[in-house]
Amino acid sequence: MLYVEILGNLPSLAKSEVKALIELADRRFKIAEEDYLLLAIRGNERAFPFLDRLGMAHEYGILLFSAENVEELYAKAESIDWSEYIAGTFKVDRETMRNCAHDVENLEKKLGAIIYRQGFRVNLSNPNTLVRVYCGKKLWVGIRVRFFKAKTFDERKADKRPFYKPIALPPRIARAMVNLARAKMEILDPFMGTGGILIEAGLMGLKVYGVDLRRDMVEGARINLEYFGVKCYVLKRGDATKLREIFPDKTFEAVATDPPYGSSATLAGRKREELYEKALESIYEVLDGYLSIAFPADFNAEKIAEKIGFEVLEKHYQRVHSSLDRYFYVMKT
Numbered sequence: 159m160l161y162v163e164i165l166g167n168l169p170s171l172a173k174s175e176v177k178a179l180i181e182l183a184d185r186r187f188k189i190a191e192e193d194y195l196l197l198a199i200r201g202n203e204r205a206f207p208f209l210d211r212l213g214m215a216h217e218y219g220i221l222l223f224s225a226e227n228v229e230e231l232y233a234k235a236e237s238i239d240w241s242e243y244i245a246g247t248f249k250v251d252r253e254t255m256r257n258c259a260h261d262v263e264n265l266e267k268k269l270g271a272i273i274y275r276q277g278f279r280v281n282l283s284n285p286n287t288l289v290r291v292y293c294g295k296k297l298w299v300g301i302r303v304r305f306f307k308a309k310t311f312d313e314r315k316a317d318k319r320p321f322y323k324p325i326a327l328p329p330r331i332a333r334a335m336v337n338l339a340r341a342k343m344e345i346l347d348p349f350m351g352t353g354g355i356l357i358e359a360g361l362m363g364l365k366v367y368g369v370d371l372r373r374d375m376v377e378g379a380r381i382n383l384e385y386f387g388v389k390c391y392v393l394k395r396g397d398a399t400k401l402r403e404i405f406p407d408k409t410f411e412a413v414a415t416d417p418p419y420g421s422s423a424t425l426a427g428r429k430r431e432e433l434y435e436k437a438l439e440s441i442y443e444v445l446d447g448y449l450s451i452a453f454p455a456d457f458n459a460e461k462i463a464e465k466i467g468f469e470v471l472e473k474h475y476q477r478v479h480s481s482l483d484r485y486f487y488v489m490k491t
C-alpha cells in the first residue's frame with residue numbers, strides 16, 4: 159500500500175491527479191480509502207516514477223498500516239519488523255489533520271520508543287527514515303518516500319520566468335493538467351502562452367508541442383523552455399482552431415490547455431464561445447486520448463464537447479478571484 163497527502167486548496171483536482179498517475183503506472187492500482195487529505199492507495203513501488211510527477215501533493219510514501227485508535231496503533235507497531243523499512247536513523251513525525259478524531263498527544267514519542275526498542279537510533283534533526291503518522295478519522299502510519307518542496311514550484315512561477323506575462327497558471331496546477339491528460343510520451347498545448355504547461359511537461363521528460371497565435375508568445379515560450387532546460391519541443395505560431403493545418407500528419411496522445419478567458423488582447427478580437435467551440439473541434443481532430451482544459455465557469459463546455467464527440471469525464475471547480483471562476487475538465491476522444 160502507498161499513501162499520498164494531497165494539497166487542501168483544490169482537493170478534488172488533486173485526488174484526480176493521483177488517480178490518473180497511479181492508473182498510468184498500472185490500471186489495477188486504485189485509491190482504496192481517503193481520510194481528509196490522506197489517500198490510501200492499493201499499489202506498489204512501480205507507481206513511484208509516476209507519483210514523482212505530482213503537482214498537487216505535499217508528499218507520498220509507503221503505507222504500513224492504519225488503526226482505529228491509538229492502542230491499536232501501538233499494538234500494530236509492536237508486531238511489525240521495522241528493519242524492513244528503516245535504514246539508519248529515524249524520526250517519527252505526526253500530521254494532525256483538521257478532522258483528527260484521536261488524542262495524539264505524545265504519540266510520536268510513544269511510537270518512537272517502540273521502534274527504538276527494536277534497535278533503531280533516533281535522529282531528530284536529520285533522520286535517514288521519516289516515519290509519518292497521520293491523524294484523521296483513523297490513524298495512518300507510513301514511511302515518507304518523497305516530499306514536494308513548495309519552493310521548487312515557486313521557482314517556476316510566471317514572474318520568475320525570463321519571459322513574463324500575468325496570464326499564466328500556477329506551476330502546480332499546470333502540472334496537474336498535464337497529469338490529468340495522462341500524457342506518457344508527449345503533450346500538445348494549443349494556447350501555450352508563456353509555456354507554463356509545457357515547462358511542467360518538459361520537466362517530466364515529455365516531448366512538448368506548443369501553438370500560439372502571437373509571435374511574441376512563441377518566442378517567449380521558447381526562451382522560457384530553454385531557461386528551465388527543456389530541450390525536446392516543437393513550437394509553432396498558428397491558430398488553435400486550425401490544428402490539422404499546423405500538424406497535417408500528427409495525432410497526439412494528450413492535450414492540456416488553458417484558453418484565453420476573455421480579455422480582448424488574448425482573444426484576438428474573436429467571440430469567446432465561438433473560439434472555444436472551434437478550438438474543441440480542432441483539438442478533437444488531432445487527439446486520440448485525453449484532453450484537460452480550463453474554461454470560465456459561465457461557459458457550458460459539456461454540451462458542446464459532447465456534441466463534438468468528447469466524453470466528459472470530470473470537472474473541478476475553482477474560484478480564482480471575485481471576477482473569475484473556472485472549471486478544469488477532463489475529456490476523452
Ligand SMILES: C[S@@+](CC[C@H](N)C(=O)[O-])C[C@H]1O[C@@H](n2cnc3c(N)ncnc32)[C@H](O)[C@@H]1O
Pocket residue numbers: 325326327348349350351352353354355369370371372375396397398399415416417418419424425426433
Ligand atoms: C490564458 S493564455 C495561456 C496561458 C498559458 N497556460 C501560460 O502558462 O502562459 C492564452 C493564450 O492563447 C493565445 N491565443 C488566443 N487565441 C488563440 C488562437 N486562436 N490560437 C492560438 N492561440 C491563441 C493567446 O495569445 C494567449 O497567449
